[in-house]
Amino acid sequence: MGANGETVTVLKPQLKLILAAVIACMAMTAAPRVAMASGGGGLDEGGFVSDVLGGSHPLFEAVGFYLFGGLAAFSAIAICFTKDVVRMAIWLFATLGAVAILYFLLTAYFLGVIQIIVYAGGTLVLLIFGVMLTTKSPSMQFAVSKIGLAAGGVVSLLLFAALMGLVLGTDWQRGEPTGSIPVATLGRDLLTTYLVPFEVISVLLLVVMIGAAYLARQERE
Amino acid sequence: MTQFSTPWVERNKPNLSAIEKLMVGVAMSVAGLAAPILRRFPAAIFFGAVAGGVVGIYLVALLSEAFLGEYHLLRDILAVTGVSLFAAHIPLFAIWWERKVAARIQSRMGPMRVGGWHGWAQSMADGIKLIAKEDLVPAAADAALFRLAPYVTLIPVVIAFLTLPFGAHWIFRNMDVGLLVIVAMLGVEVVGVIMAGWGSNSKWTVYGAMREACQMVSYEIPMGISLLLPVLTIGSLNLVQIGDAQAGGWHTWLAFQSPFMFVAAVAYYITSLASCKRAPFDLPESESELVAGFLTEYSGIRWSLFFFAEYVAMYIVAALAVVLFFGGWSSPISPEWIPDWMGRFLFADNAAARAAQGLILGGPIWMVVKSFFLVFVQMWVRWTLPRIRIDQVLYSCIQVLLPLMLVLLIGQTLWVLWVPEDSLLAMVTRIALSSFTGLAGLGACWIIFKARLKKRALVGVLAVEQLPGA
Amino acid sequence: MADTVLESAPDLLMDIDRVEQGDVETEELLINMGPQHPATHGVLRLVLRADGEMVIEAVPHIGYLHRCAEKIGENLQPYQYIPYTDRMDYLAGMNNNQAYSIAVERIAGMEVPERAQYLRVIFAELNRIASHLVAFGTYGLDIGAFTAFLYSFREREMVLDLCEAACGARLTYSYITIGGVHDDVPDGWFDRCLEFLDYFDPKIDEYNQLLSFNQIFVKRTAKVGVVSAEDAIAFGLTGPCLRGSGVKWDLRKSTPYDGYEKFDFDIPIGRPGGTDEIPHSVVVGDSWCRYYVRLEEMKQSVNLIRQAIRNCPEGATLAKKNKTVKLPDDEVYVEIENPRGQLGFYIRGDGSSIPARVKARGPSFCNLSIVRHISNNCLIADVAAIVGSLDVVMGEVDR
Amino acid sequence: MLEIGLNHYLVLAAIIFCAGVFSMVSKRNAIGVLIGVELVLNAVNINFVAFGKYSGGNTSIDAQVIALFVIVLAAAEAAVAVAICTNYYRNLNTIDIDRGDAVSG
Structure with missing residues (x-):
């Protein structure tokens, strides 16, 4: 107290002035025509982040792809060699997040967001929940059988070789890369062109909900 | 002679890496330099910094409007800086504010000392302490x-x-x-x-x-x-x-x-x-x-x-x-x-x-x-x-x-x-709900006003002296 | 960590066989709730056998605050022992002084002046208010409402101010002593006390508004930790815990001491939901009832203090001072109504001035014994609610 | 290398796909297997979206809608699988899938 309190008392009028100045400044920047952040445009207007995430500049797209594609691939491979279930789930989380950003690079924004909401928010929590319900100690590990490892290695390497052959050996018919699709278009298509699959999926979700609840319910005499 | 026979054990100094030593040194010297100023003009500096920051951002925004790069890099960098600064200042402000709100609800003063005016620097001090832990x-x-x-x-x-x-x-x-x-x-x-x-x-x-x-x-x-x-x-x-x-x-x-x-x-x-x-x-x-x-x-x-x-x-x-x-x-x-x-x-x-x-x-x-x-x-x-x-x-x-x-x-x-936008039902609903909320807000204001009038009475008959700094 | 728990809790190991087969076989966790835990009010250690959030069993482990209080009493003269009684139930020092003093007076056959009796009642009830305020505030903390705690401590400070004005101490008073109270109250103290009572009386309704009838609070405490009247008597529960179960039993009424028979007051008991202002979901004997009985008792205490101040006669406050009380070769057991229940002192003299045996019967100790009985199949959050509603003071459990 | 095209995404998807298959084959923990399945589904989704983008025309919408369905199915599958896992654990006290033959036939 003492010195500070006196300073404040002395400074009170000045303080009010400064406060007024702050409010005035903020109000001025508040004027609608001063477009600081985005210039009022959407994604197609460009900008650093949309260049990286929207892939409109080749350099940015390459950087984004190698960064997040690399992360996705690395963490996917890390899942294979992790024994701790929770660690596996966290690596899966990294993969899913990176894939979501890849969707952004592919200008599928809606899909990218849904990927995060459904996977990171839903499925992953479900998985960790499952782990917690079914694990005896926080760091329980399953020994990996040598046979399983060998079989997995052989199968996946063969598969990978085959896929690579297919990917690199085929001359894909390529058109012009398409831009982003408005969510409204996607929504309209879901309820017109894809109405039947959409409804089928809805029914499936209902069935799954009932089925999961039935399976997970506590048995009582 | 004290009643304890065990001599004081000299405490180990913390093991700091070179970078940590440097950081501590820089922080100490900055604090040392800033302390006299901070002590003299506590709140003025805070508000001055905020005002300066806002004016600065405003000016740079105008400049970047004038010289937009091809990829609007400057604009985005500015926006990122502004948004992160804003995000970083929310907790600094809100934690202090929450402590004041809690204190007022609980009929006490809350942080009053750090920085001077109503302890405005409390969360910064807490932050420095937490970093040092x-x-x-x-x-x-x-x-x-x-x-x-x-x-x-x-x-x-x-x-x-x-x-x-x-x-x-x-x-x-x-x-x-x-x-x-x-x-x-x-x-x-x-x-x-x-x-x-x-x-x-x-x-x-x-x-x-x-x-x-x-x-x-x-x-x-x-x-x-x-x-x-x-x-x-x-x-x-x-x-x-x-x-x-x-x-x-x-x-x-x-x-x-x-x-x-x-x-x-x-x-x-x-x-x-x-x-x-x-x-x-x-x-x-x-x-x-x-x-x-x-x-x-x-x-x-x-x-x-x-x-x-x-x-x-x-x-x-x-x-x-x-x-x-x-x-x-x-x-x-x-x-x-x-x-x-x-x-x-x-x-x-x-x-x-x-x-x-x-x-x-x-x-x-x-x-x-x-x-x-x-x-x-x-x-x-x-x-x-x-x-x-x-x-x-x-x-x-x-x-x-x-x-x-x-x-x-x-x-x-x-x-x-x-219910079309301009139908009678929509209008009545809008007006009813908005005036209901408005009246509720006015009522709340009235309660606060009354409480302010009765401020001294609320503290109680045997209340202690008012805290310094209030 | 788990191993140490198993070693020190062998009785739990045997109980694991009791898990019913065919039910969900999830991992049972043994959790140490305490001795350092925010909800255990000091150094109570509860070993919880939990299945997820469900607590299958909660076993209290005590003894972390044992200070040989009774043994000290067998080595000191009664006057010297008074300060030690303060430290048993440190939230109700006055009542502890009173219990021990009455016991010594009975065995030594001393008379207490009338004014001293009135002052004893005033300070015992003031201390009851202070103690119940702590119980109320910390119970709010246990349920997650922080503000009630500071409200209660705001008022408690005033009670402590009053006590300080009378005896100079705020927590360990040693004010009520053998043969009366050791000093008269200062001039103007009664007015100050009445001023406080006028201020405090409406605050209790404010507490009720803030916490007691709050929907969330009622949901958290109603039907939690229900103790039937039979169980309460069987487990030796006393005080608000017993009265919360609907048993109308208060030593101030049934065996009055220090002139309580001259006062007019009610014994609040737990009432079923729906009657008067009691919320509908409340059942007699649950945590809410135990909590609410304390709030109602505060009102009765205010009433008692008012009566005592009105009728307090002039005169001496201490019987003729006799530094060394000679305790005859006899024994006595005296119980009084402490804020937490019946606090009893057993004293056996052998003709010397130092008692041969001192034994205290602590209310918290008996009240705590029911934890294991009522915290089966509740949630972890309920354990905090149950322990808080019993309002134990570990200093008195361990003595 | 700098120009990112369809093949880049396809190779990445192949890597993730094979990692998923490896997890499915080698993990003994039921939840580990489930994680492998999620990886495979993700790889497929990357393919869909990449093909959608680089094939031109209106295929992008189709691709995204199908990918959306796949995500929904994956979530549904995870819910059922976790329910099965907890049930399995309840009955066998483990989620080691190698011990699952006890319940067969």
């Missing part, structure tokens, strides 16, 4: 998860600012899916909490993580549905469009658009408390049951990162409520209500007129003020209500809120279909 990782913890968890919690909530509008043009990235990005980021935050709880390898933290997972699966569905109501009313996921649709004055705010929206706004607010782990839904860290829940093993800067995340998330859910239900960045005044003589000055094309528009008709300042008001309500609720139990959380979210939200969704759909 030893970074402890329990021996049995999963060190990687333990260290990673605070960042997984903090980064998503800052990313959510990317699509959170402060004004019609004050948005970092105006995306079609802006709302969903924010919802997604709030969902990712949960993963960090679960990682922290699991990685600490303590039974209390695991309980905290389990509760967070439980709570998340129960609140997210009603929360998602309540967000759908404004979306289906406006027909867009774009937050700027939703905000712009409410610019026509107080009664056009979406919360007053129909009874269903009004209830949905309240329900969203309840679920948003659960989403940022605020009382009465602070079960993951319920300090009287689980010691500190998922935070039990954390200390120092990692602990404070969780708090950063919590306060930023508080702001984000409040801002989302403002954009979706309470008029966004527009003020309660409709441009149509401006009389002609005033409009001549107000709609002129000069800096003063723009400033007046920003104040009267709406702009970022309204958005921030409204959001912080809702943050204040969160604090108010926290310091008033007891904590509910985990089974009651699940019950209220899944068995009460979820059916309610489904009914509201159907009701709102039918309302949009059958």
